[in-house]
Amino acid sequence: MSGVTVWAELWDTDHELSHVDVAGVRTRVLRAGCGPDLILLHGTGGHLEAYARDIAGLAADFRVTVYDMVGHGWSALPDRPYTVDVLADHLVGLMDALGIASAHLSGESLGGWVVAWTAAHHPDRVDRLVLNTPGNIANKPEVMARVRDSTMAAVLDPSAATVRPRVEFLFHHKEMVTDELVDLRRAIYSRPGFVQAITNTLVLQDPAVRGDFAWEPGWVGRITAPTLLLWTEHDPTGGLDEAALLLGWLPDAQLHVIADAGHWPQWEKVDEFLRCHRNFLLAERNGRG
Template identity: 75%
Template sequence: MSVWGELATVEHRLFFVDVDGVRTRVLQAGDGPDLVLLHGTGGHLEAYSRNIAGLARYFRVTAYDMVGHGWSSLPDHPYTIDVLSAHLLGLLDVLGITRAHLSGESLGGWVTAWTAAHAPSRVDRIVLNTPGNIANKPEVMERLSAGTRAAVNDPSDATVRRRVEWLFHDKSMVTDELVQLRQAVYTRPGFVRAVENILVLQDPVTRARFSWDPSWVGRIEAPTLLLWTDHDPTGGLDEAKMLLGWLPDAELSVITGAGHWPQWEKPAEFLAEHQRFLR
C-alpha cells in the first residue's frame, strides 16, 4: 500500500498555481462533474491517494493542499475558517471551476460547510466526512493541539507516528510512507510558526467566531451527506445527529471499522457512498 502506487494506473497531473499570492499544490485526475477534496488539520492532498483513482472514473477530481498546509505557501497569519474558505474559492476561480461538489474531511469538512453556507452559488452537493468536534469539546481541542505541536516540535519517527495513528482505528495501517510524508511537511522551513496559525482554530476564543451553529449551518442549501464512523476520536454519533438536525437537506451514513480517516481505512465504502450520493 503506497501513496503513489495507488495512482500508478490513473492519469493525473500534479502542479502548483498562484491563488492570491499563495503558491498552492494541486492534483487533478479524471473527467466529468467537478469534485474537490479537502484534507484535515495539518494534512495534505495525499490523504486521498487511495480514493482518486476510483473517483476519477466518475468526476474531475481536484485535491489540494490548503493554505498553510502540505506544500502550499505558509503566510504568517491565522488560518481561520474564513481564510481557508476564501483560499478554496480563489482556487476554484484560478482553475476555472464555476461550481463543484465538495468533500471535506475533519477541518476540510468545516471549510466545506462554511463555503456552502456563505457561497452557495459555487457549491453543488457536499460530503462532510468526520467533520470533527461539532460540540467544541475542550478535551478534543487540547488533544489535537498537543499531539500536533509535539510532532512538529519533535518530528521523530515515534512522535509523528503517534500523531498519524490518532487518525486511525486500525493503527497497523499507518505506513512508514505516511509517517515520512508528515515528517517532510512538519520539517519545512517556517512550519513551526505555521502550525500555530493552523491551531488557532483549537483556541476556544478564536473558534467561537466560526463554531458549528444552526445560525449558519441552517443556511446550507446544498444536499449534504454526513459521512461518519463508529470510531471517530473527535466526536460520536450524538454529534452527527445534532448536525443532522441543523442541516435543511441532509442524510447520515456510518462507515464501520474506521476512525477519523475512513477514506484511507475503508476506501471501497468511501467510494461507494460518494458514487451513490453525488451521482
C-alpha cells in the same frame, strides 16, 4: 499495507500535479479524471495524499481536484491565522484560478468545516456536500486540547517516534499506518517556517478564536446544498450524538455510518467511501435524488 505506496495508487491513472497561484499563495494541486467537478479537502496538519487511495476510483466518475490548503502540505505558508474563513476564501480562490464555477465538495475533519462554511457563505459555488468525520461539532475543550497538543508536539519534534502517534490517532486500525505516511508528515513538519504555520492553524483549537466560526445552527442552517454526513463508529473527535446535531441543523442532510473505521475512512474503508460518494453525488443525475 507495507508494500503499497501512495503514488503506486496512481500508477494507472492519468493525473497532473502542479502549483497554482491563488491570490499570491502558491498552492499544490493534483487533478485527475473527467466528469462533474469534485474537490476534496484534508484535515488539520494534512496534505493531499490523505486521498491517495481514492483518487483513481473517484476519477472514473468525476474531475477530481485535491490540494494542500494554505499553510499545509507543500503549499505556501504566509504568516497569518488560518481561520475557517481564510481557508474557505483560499478554496474559492482556487476554484476561480482553475475556472470551476461550482463543484461537489468533500471535506475530512478541518476540511469538512471549511467546505461547510463555504457552502453557507458561497452557496452558488457548491453543488453537493460531503462532511467526512468533520470532528468536534460540539466544540468540546478536551478534543481541542488533544488535537492542539498532539499536533504541536509532532511539529516541534518531527521524529518518527512523535509523528507516528499523531498519524495513528487518525486510524482505528493502527497497523495500517505505513512508514511512508509517517515520513510524509515528517517531511512537511520539517519545512522551514512550519512551526509558525501550524501555530497559525491551531488557533482554531483556541475557544476564543473558534467562537467566531464554531458549528452552530445559525450559519449551518444556511447551507442549501444536499449534504451527506459520513461518520464512523470509532471517530476519536466526535460521536453519533454530534452527527445528530448536524442532522437537526441542516435543511437537507442524510447520514451514513461506516463501521470499523476511525477518523480516516477514506484510507481504512476505501470501497465504502467511494461507493458513498458515487451514490450520493451522482444521485440527482441518475434520477434518484
